[in-house]
Amino acid sequence: DTEVTQTPKHLVMGMTNKKSLKCEQHMGHRAMYWYKQKAKKPPELMFVYSYEKLSINESVPSRFSPECPNSSLLNLHLHALQPEDSALYLCASRRVQEIRTEAFFGQGTRLTVV
Amino acid sequence: TQLLEQSPQFLSIQEGENLTVYCNSSSVFSSLQWYRQEPGEGPVLLVTVVTGGEVKKLKRLTFQFGDARKDSSLHITAAQPGDTGLYLCAGAEGSNYKLTFGKGTLLTVNP
Numbered sequence: 001d002t003e004v005t006q007t008p009k010h011l012v013m014g015m016t017n018k019k020s021l022k023c024e025q026h027m028g029h030r031a032m033y034w035y036k037q038k039a040k041k042p043p044e045l046m047f048v049y050s051y052e053k054l055s056i057n058e059s060v061p062s063r064f065s066p067e068c069p070n071s072s073l074l075n076l077h078l079h080a081l082q083p084e085d086s087a088l089y090l091c092a093s094r095r096v097q098e099i100r101t102e103a104f105f106g107q108g109t110r111l112t113v114v
Numbered sequence: 115t116q117l118l119e120q121s122p123q124f125l126s127i128q129e130g131e132n133l134t135v136y137c138n139s140s141s142v143f144s145s146l147q148w149y150r151q152e153p154g155e156g157p158v159l160l161v162t163v164v165t166g167g168e169v170k171k172l173k174r175l176t177f178q179f180g181d182a183r184k185d186s187s188l189h190i191t192a193a194q195p196g197d198t199g200l201y202l203c204a205g206a207e208g209s210n211y212k213l214t215f216g217k218g219t220l221l222t223v224n225p
Binding site for chain 1: 149155
């Protein structure tokens with residue numbers, strides 16, 4: 001099983017709304033990632049959690065708030081977003097014990113901020 | 115932060131042609147991955163290369179990792195319209211949890 005599940009697949013929210021994106025994996029991976037991707041561009045790293053602790057924050061605005069409740073789940077809480085935050089948000093997970101540490105991605109959440 | 119230069123950024127070819135995509139860095143990576151992504155979907159892992167000089171084949175796709183582990187290439191033989199997509203290389207930075215992506219190659223294979 002190499003599946004990373006993201007919900008919802010699509011989300012439309014207003015600039016005053018609060019919403020959350022969810023990500024789940026059952027591969028025992030102890031590193032989990034949030035990426036933001038604009039059309040025809042590569043994914044941009046936002047956050048990395050390792051062993052359920054935030055290890056990398058790529059200077060992401062505080063209107064994005066990550067949370068890792070346990071080793072299988074990763075959330076991204078959204079509040080007061082701007083239209084330019086509209087993008088595909090990708091979750092990924094990865095083993096950390098080996099040098100061959102490929103990441104597996106979910107299908108993404110297509111977010112539109114209106 | 116280690117940078118990965120990927121080229122070409124755009125490639126439009128006819129069905130049956132061959133192509134090569136390059137991924138280069140001035141830094142050494144502990145491993146390098148190639149992904150393929152279709153619009154609106156997440157990247158799908160194609161291959162991981164770890165050893166310098168390594169060559170891996172996946173049907174019509176051939177992946178090579180440079181001897182110094184600073185560069186990689188993806189060669190597609192007899193491209194098909196189903197190969198259309200965004201091809202991304204990504205490098206793992208040693209014991210750091212970071213995964214760095216190249217800018218991607220948008221490949222279009224015309225029937």
